[in-house]
Amino acid sequence: MNDEASRNGQLLQVRGLARRYDTAAESLHVLKQVDLDVRAGESIAIVGPSGSGKSTLLFILGLLLPPSSGSYRMEGRDMLALDRRTQADLRRRAFGFVFQSCNLIEHTTVRENLEFPLMYAGVPRGEREARIREALDAVDMAHRIRHPTNLLSGGEQQRVAVARALVNRPRVILADEPTGQLDRAHGRQIMDHFHRILSGGDKAMIVVTHDPSVAECCARVCMLEDGVLKG
Ligand SMILES: Nc1ncnc2c1ncn2[C@@H]1O[C@H](COP(=O)(O)OP(=O)(O)OP(=O)(O)O)[C@@H](O)[C@H]1O
Ligand SMILES: [Mg+2]
Secondary structure (H helix, E strand, O other): OOHHHHHOOEEEEEEEEEEEEEOOOOEEEEEEEEEEEEEOOOEEEEEOOOOOOHHHHHHHHOOOOOOOEEEEEEOOEEHHHOOHHHHHHHHHHOEEEEOOOOOOOOOOEHHHHHHHHHHHOOOOHHHHHHHHHHHHHHOOOHHHOOOEHHHOOHHHHHHHHHHHHHOOOOOEEEEEOOOOOOOHHHHHHHHHHHHHHHOOOOOEEEEEOOOHHHHHOOOEEEEEEOOEEEO
């Protein structure tokens, strides 16, 4: 850990981040020059038009996709210079990712979807049950613990996806439209839960959303447009 970064509460620092997608037809410069500072305890909403690169940015922050250029540091540590194994380890332990499309594992139960990340992170069997219950309670889904994920409603899948992202108690929550399929009350419940987690002061959250009421819950709103992040 870099002392200076941790002293001033800086958790994430992104500078000059760019990402290009090369297809047979064209080279698409989705992110051109993204700068972002995230402090511990902070909640940030990222808004912007469809196709502006919000999911792409979240994937890069979650170490799921490499940028074409730029720098990315967590507590002063150069995230892009880490070997693949260390990156994979951080992905499992430090980041909780809520995918736009939920990405629950098919032909498994709700319980299994939450237990796999705990197993990969080496959480002992005896502790897993309590963590799974706690995470499901927080999204009001404990009653479906044995349910196959493909038989859940869209909103229920989304709530399980949120529980799965949080079950490892990640340092950084990266949530891509986490309330897109939810009614107002459940959307509110999830945002309240995120903020309860953040109130400890050592974690941070970046949430992509099209919903103004979700953006309003966040301390800062940034707009991604034309490959640049403003705000
Ligand atoms: N693997 C890929 N190869 C080529 N183009 C891609 C790839 N992934 C994304 N894109 C393109 O990059 C652009 C940004 O995609 P991205 O998913 O980041 O947008 P977004 O802001 O999350 O949009 P939405 O609000 O609709 O979810 C889009 O135009 C998309 O078509
Ligand atoms: Mg998206």
